[in-house]
Amino acid sequence: MKVVTSGSAYLDIDAYACAIAYAELLNLQGVTARAVSSAAPNASVSKTVLDWPVTLDDYLPVAGDEFVLVDVSDYDHFDPLVVLDRVVEVIDHHPGFEHYWTQKLGRAADIRRIGAAATQVFERWEAAGLLPQISEQSAALLATAILDNTMNFTGRQVTEADVRAYETLMRYAKLPEDWPELYFLECQSMIESDLAAALAADMKRMKPETGLPQVFAQMTVWNAKALIQLHRQTIAEWLAVQGDDWLLNVISISERRSYFLAGPIISQQKLSDLLQVCCQSGMLVFERAILRKELVAMGLAASISA
Template identity: 50%
Template sequence: MIVVTSGSAYLDVDAYAGCIAFAQLLNLQGLAAKAISSAPLNQSISQTLRDWPVGLDAHHATEHDHFVMIDISDPSHFDTCVDAQRVVEVIDHHPGFESYWQERLGPRAAIEAVGAACTQVYERWVEAGLFHAMNSSTAALLATAILDNTLNLKGQINTARDQQAYAALADKAGLAQDWPARYFSECQTAIEHDLPAAINKDLKRMDAQLPLPRVIGQLTVWNAQHLLQTQRATLVSTLQAHDPDWLLNLISIDEHCSYLLVGSPASAAHLAELLDVTFVEQLAKVPGALLRKQILRAALKLADKPLSK
């Protein structure tokens, strides 16, 4: 059995959709595969998406299974069911482990600078000549993951490959023109319903050697101004409980910007230099939405640390 899975901390929509769609592709190719995860689903997987007739499989990994990793390449953060020695393929778009996997898997390690891992998964369906066989719910999941990861196709990380993939998938799924606004608004409603839980499901701890806050959270909403005006104290207290040195990247899709909220003046000073932004009362507004992985990439470059391990 081939187990298609992702990380251990949480599952976002890119990992969720990518695992489901890639397992379906392998099965169509005659390879027994299951999409599984032991991680909690975060708020990017809205209730509407969870109600669609495609989802994760029920399967307990065994010592005979092999693993395909989607949207992750750092072995220290793999799902707890994964034996890294039995990983046979990696599809990811986060920097840091390109050489590590290239040495082990060669062409079966695809760690590429695209906006979404689901763009890569879509391309695998096309390369296999099986896109015609993809069901509409899977197409809708993949399209939504691309929307989320590329910030409605307007983020700095968005590429022509992401745009092409989204157009083909949205057409196949029959997504309405207002789907992006509906999706991101639903995510925001769920986030606001239990803000601490939403933050805790999208936190990453940074390498202490990097010029970054030790903990970075990220939330993507349709419009962030209301959230900052009404729940800033909750945002601060939730992050502060993890570490006094923190950053929250609050992405506002409708405003096409990011708000960077930090826990200390020292963090603000470091990030102001790193990203060339101005903080006022430990809050900075960045035109053009910014992703956490882009902040990490800037820090790696500043630290002169190779993007491969």
């Protein structure tokens, strides 16, 4: 049995989609596989997506099972059900662990700069010649994951491969033309209905070598400006409980920019140093939408060159 799974803290739409769609592909290829996670989906897995007739399996791994990791390569953040020595494949687009997995797995480690891990899974479907057999739900999941991870194709890590994958998958997904706006508006509504849960579900603790605030939360919404105006105090109070060095990145899809909230002075300074933009009154509005993983890559690069 191959267990397709992801990280431990939360399950975003990219991880959720990749696990389900890749397990489907493996089964079509005659490899018994199940998509499994002990982490809860975050707000990027909207209610509409959760209501689609496809889901994760409640299977519990047993001795002898092998593990395929999607949308994660940092072994400190693997789902706790993973047995490290039995990982046989890694599909990820986050930087930092390329050398480790290449040494361990060779070509079975596919870690590269691309907008979404969902694009990498799409490419496996295409290479196998089985794309015409992909289920409507898996196609919709992968397309939505690409949409989310590329911030509606506004992020700098978007590649031609992401664009082509999305356009191709939409032919199989049968989603409405205005799906991007519908999806991101629904995600924002879910976030605002329970801010604490949304923050907790997409919060990471950064390693010192990144140069980033220790607590780094992120959310993607349709209109960040409106959300911050309504909920800034509640957000700041919740993050302050998590630590005295915190940062929130609110990606505003409709405005194509990022709003950063950083209450502590040390957090503001770290952000300003990295982006070379002054943080004023605990907030920085960045001229483009930028993902946390981009800031992590920038921080690591600055650390190496220092």
